[in-house]
């Protein structure tokens with residue numbers, strides 16, 4: 156499958172190279188499910204074709220097919236080759252995993268008798284070990300993460316204690332960006348003939364999709380993915396921790412890794428990535444807080460998200476615990492809004508297919524949460540626009556972490572914040588027509604009145620959450636007449652957003 160381009164794919168047993176045919180299928184309908192970002196389609200198709208070329212060069216027999224659907228391509232292959240056995244790795248996404256489980260029967264209905272063997276997924280560490288969940292007790296990310304670190308021996312001393320004595324260095328991380336250290340240029344990979352062909356196919360076949368392929372320079376091979384990892388470890392990891400949560404108008408990537416699209420299609424594996432980061436610490440090249448912060452993202456958050464997805468599907472994407480039903484504003488598709496944070500982040504996203512985590516969480520989904528936008532619409536928008544988007548990662552991050560529409564299963568609190576947070580962590584507010592310091596009235600930052608309106612609307616529920624208690628206490632300082640003004644302004648604003656759609 157296009158997201159399983161692993162150098163060590165479990166079905167590719169070198170001892171059986173002469174007996175096996177590797178089938179790789181480009182399924183047209185898979186690419187039309189959403190108006191995916193053109194750079195994402197280009198990345199996946201180019202990486203698939205390079206993967207096939209690399210396998211052929213390594214002596215594998217490869218049947219690379221284009222078909223309307225994955226099953227159509229598979230059936231054609233099986234009929235032509237009369238194969239007796241089909242070996243696959245379990246899919247990362249729930250719908251694909253469901254169809255794998257029914258595959259033997261559905262092939263039989265098409266009069267194709269083949270034994271289907273589904274191997275465990277090796278792309279995620281949580282597929283090999285996952286901490287046990289105690290009945291009736293929520294397994295929060297922090298304890299999941301500690302158990303993963305202990306099991307895989309990452310940043311763990313011989314006595315079993317965390318390296319440096321602490322599990323968490325958040326207090327040293329998460330500074331606003333002060334411009335003192337300039338982020339280095341990102342590695343760029345000039346498109347070769349295979350990629351050039353893909354780029355023109357994508358522009359022709361998907362003219363109405365999000366974004367454009369212009370300027371495409373992403374890694375598309377295993378060798379290029381390893382070079383990207385190396386570049387991050389050498390040039391950006393040291394500053395990853397301190398500026399992890401910072402946002403900057405002119406520095407879209409700051410010190411983030413940009414490795415998610417590569418991990419998500421299998422060009423990199425999570426263990427090799429975090430081990431490379433740990434070596435950088437042990438050899439004195441990178442300070443511990445940055446390395447721990449990065450390891451936490453990969454074997455903490457990423458694995459926890461994957462684990463939650465398979466635990467909570469199939470109902471996950473329909474959850475709507477705040478009963479939010481407003482439509483997604485039209486500016487999410489073109490960036491045309493006077494709110495500078497949203498305009499900057501969306502414009503950047505439409506261009507590149509990327510924004511970093513805090514922009515996804517505290518600008519884009521925070522707005523969706525506060526404005527009461529229907530979770531499934533937000534989810535579908537994220538799936539369409541990001542170059543690293545797949546159902547297993549988008550749904551728990553959007554429905555769970557970002558919108559808390561799952562009633563607080565993935566996160567321990569709703570990530571709701573006013574303009575004060577965005578002002579503290581970015582320079583967006585300086586260029587904005589609104590003021591993050593004003594709560595209501597024409598100059599007020601919309602995040603402000605939407606935030607206080609959200610707290611007023613859900614006061615009873617939020618009070619019950621120990622992590623939201625202090626925020627709700629803030630309501631004491633707002634007099635009844637101002638509460639009314641805030642609620643009226645928020646309602647009018649949301650109605651206008653909807654009618655502009």
Ligand code: FAD
Pocket residue numbers: 410411412413414415416418419449452453456457458460510511512513515516520537541543544545548549552553556557
């Ligand atoms: P870095 O900041 O360098 O972090 C390192 C790695 O940690 C990432 O590459 C990623 O693999 C992993 N990671 C960190 N946080 C998470 C997380 N919450 N979930 C999964 N992996 C994580 N990630 C995707 O891969 N695809 C998505 O479509 C996606 N959508 C998101 C939507 C929302 C609303 C939110 C809040 C988060 C989303 N994430 C998604 C998680 C995270 O934002 C991205 O993985 C990260 O921004 C990718 O950029 P990076 O590689 O530069 O990450």
Ligand code: SF4
Pocket residue numbers: 493494495496497573574575577578583584585587588589590591600601602
């Ligand atoms: Fe965004 Fe409000 Fe700041 Fe404007 S003032 S950039 S809308 S947070």
